[in-house]
Amino acid sequence: MNLEEIKSLILIWGMISKEAIEQLKVEFLYHKGLYILVPEMRPYLLGLAVSKNLKNSRIRHIYATDNMLGYLFYKNKIKKTLFFYKEITPSGAVGICGSLYACLLSSLHNVPIKLLKGGIESNPLDKDASTINGNLFINDPGLAIEAKDELVPWEILK
Amino acid sequence: MFSPLCFPVRLEEDNIFVLDETRLPFEEKYIKVNTLKGALKVLGEMKTRAFGQVLLFFYTCVLHKDIDEVASTFKETRPTFDFDRLAETLKKYAREKEDLREVVNRIVKEFEKNRIKRAKKLAGLLPARANILTICNLNGELIYIYQALKEMGKGACFFVCETRPYLQGTRLTLWELNRANIPVRILCDNQAAILMKEGAVNCVIVGSDRSNKKGDIINKIGTYSLAILAKYFHIPFYALIQFPKDIEIEEINIEQRQEKEVFMWIEKRDSWPRAIYPAFDITPKRFISDWIDISGKFEE
Numbered sequence: 001m002n003l004e005e006i007k008s009l010i011l012i013w014g015m016i017s018k019e020a021i022e023q024l025k026v027e028f029l030y031h032k033g034l035y036i037l038v039p040e041m042r043p044y045l046l047g048l049a050v051s052k053n054l055k056n057s058r059i060r061h062i063y064a065t066d067n068m069l070g071y072l073f074y075k076n077k078i079k080k081t082l083f084f085y086k087e088i089t090p091s092g093a094v095g096i097c098g099s100l101y102a103c104l105l106s107s108l109h110n111v112p113i114k115l116l117k118g119g120i121e122s123n124p125l126d127k128d129a130s131t132i133n134g135n136l137f138i139n140d141p142g143l144a145i146e147a148k149d150e151l152v153p154w155e156i157l158k
Numbered sequence: 159m160f161s162p163l164c165f166p167v168r169l170e171e172d173n174i175f176v177l178d179e180t181r182l183p184f185e186e187k188y189i190k191v192n193t194l195k196g197a198l199k200v201l202g203e204m205k206t207r208a209f210g211q212v213l214l215f216f217y218t219c220v221l222h223k224d225i226d227e228v229a230s231t232f233k234e235t236r237p238t239f240d241f242d243r244l245a246e247t248l249k250k251y252a253r254e255k256e257d258l259r260e261v262v263n264r265i266v267k268e269f270e271k272n273r274i275k276r277a278k279k280l281a282g283l284l285p286a287r288a289n290i291l292t293i294c295n296l297n298g299e300l301i302y303i304y305q306a307l308k309e310m311g312k313g314a315c316f317f318v319c320e321t322r323p324y325l326q327g328t329r330l331t332l333w334e335l336n337r338a339n340i341p342v343r344i345l346c347d348n349q350a351a352i353l354m355k356e357g358a359v360n361c362v363i364v365g366s367d368r369s370n371k372k373g374d375i376i377n378k379i380g381t382y383s384l385a386i387l388a389k390y391f392h393i394p395f396y397a398l399i400q401f402p403k404d405i406e407i408e409e410i411n412i413e414q415r416q417e418k419e420v421f422m423w424i425e426k427r428d429s430w431p432r433a434i435y436p437a438f439d440i441t442p443k444r445f446i447s448d449w450i451d452i453s454g455k456f457e458e
C-alpha cells in the first residue's frame with residue numbers, strides 16, 4: 001500500500017484485548033478513512049497475531065515494521081496510540097519489549113497515548129534479535145540483546 | 159581487517175561481479191553481470207546497495223558507455239539515490255581522460271581513500287570508550303572507524319539495529335564486524351530507546367543515501383527514530399554524508415517497495431496483511447550533532 005493513500009492511523013502497541021477489539025469496531029463505523037497500524041513488535045512478531053485478530057473482526061489495518069513508526073509520526077499519519085500494558089506500577093506502565101520506543105516516539109510527536117490493559121500473548125518463537133520465526137540468523141545467539149518488558153514512565157504517558 | 163562488503167562489486171575484464179548481499183550471511187556468492195539490463199536486475203532486487211550501488215553504477219558505465227542512460231535507468235529502479243550526481247562526476251572526469259575504465263578506477267580509489275580519511279575524522283570526535291549504536295550497513299566503514307579508534311588508543315563496541323525488513327544490520331553489519339573480531343551486539347530496532355535510557359550507548363553513527371546543504375539527510379528507514387530518540391537522551395548523532403545538494407529534502411522521492419518484502423524471512427503464507435514499506439526516512443538537521451563529509455579530489 002502506498003503511504004499517500006493513508007490519512008489517519010491508530011497505532012497499537014502490545015497485545016490487543018478482546019474488549020478493545022469490540023470498541024474499535026464501533027469507532028470504525030464513524031471513521032471511514034481510519035486504519036489501525038499494527039507494528040511487527042519484534043522480537044515476538046506479535047503484530048502477526050494482532051493482525052489475525054483484527055482480520056477476524058474485519059477491522060481495517062496496515063502492517064509495518066517497528067522502525068517505520070518514526071517516519072509515520074514524522075509524516076503526521078498517526079493520530080493516537082493505544083498502549084496495551086501488562087502492569088501498572090507507581091513509576092509508570094510496563095509493556096512488552098519496545099514499549100518505551102513506541103510511547104516515547106508518540107510523546108515526542110505530541111500524539112496522545114491511551115492506556116489499556118493488554119490481552120494474553122501466545123508463546124512466541126523468537127526471544128531476541130538472533131532469530132526470526134525461529135530461524136537463526138547469527139552464529140552466536142549470545143550477541144543478541146535480551147528482550148525484556150519495559151517500563152514507560154508516567155511523564156511520557158501524560 | 160577486511161570485509162567483502164568494503165568492495166561488494168568488482169570489475170574484471172568485461173564482467174562485473176556483484177556480491178549477492180541477500181544471500182549473506184549464509185553464502186558468499188557473486189553474480190556475474192555484463193549488461194545494463196543485468197545491472198538493473200541486481201539493483202532492483204537489492205542484491206547490492208549503498209556503496210555497492212555506487213560501484214555498480216560506475217562499472218556499468220564502463221561497459222555500457224552511455225552514462226546518461228545508465229543514470230536515468232538506475233534512478234528509475236532506485237529513485238531515492240542521487241545517480242545524477244555520480245553521472246556528473248564521471249562525465250566531468252571523462253572529458254579529461256578518454257579511457258572511462260581508467261577514470262572509474264581513479265574515482266573508486268579516491269573514494270576509498272576518502273572513506274578511510276572520513277573514518278579517522280569521525281573517530282577523533284568519539285569518546286575514549288565508544289558504545290556506538292548504528293543501523294543498516296556502511297560497507298566496511300565501521301571497520302575503518304574501529305581501526306582508527308584503536309590507533310588513537312580508544313575502545314569501541316557496536317550495537318547494531320537489526321534493520322527490518324531486510325535485516326541488513328543482522329545479516330551484513332553484525333556478520334562483517336564479528337568476523338573481524340570487533341565487539342558487537344545485535345538488537346531489535348525497537349530496543350534502541352531502552353538502550354539509550356540505560357546508558358548502554360553513548361553515540362549514534364549512520365550513513366546517508368542523500369543529504370542537502372542545509373544538513374538534512376535521507377537514510378535507511380528507522381534512522382529518524384534513532385535521531386529523535388538520541389536528541390531526547392542527549393546522545394550525539396553523527397551522519398556520514400556525501401555530495402550534499404542544494405535541494406529541499408522533501409522534494410526527494412522516498413522509494414516505497416513492494417508490500418511482500420515487509421514479510422521477508424518470515425514463513426511463507428497464502429496471504430499477508432496489507433503493509434507499507436517506505437525504504438528510507440528523512441532526518442532533519444536539528445537532530446544531527448555532526449556531519450562527516452566525504453571530500454576528495456574528484457569533488458573539487
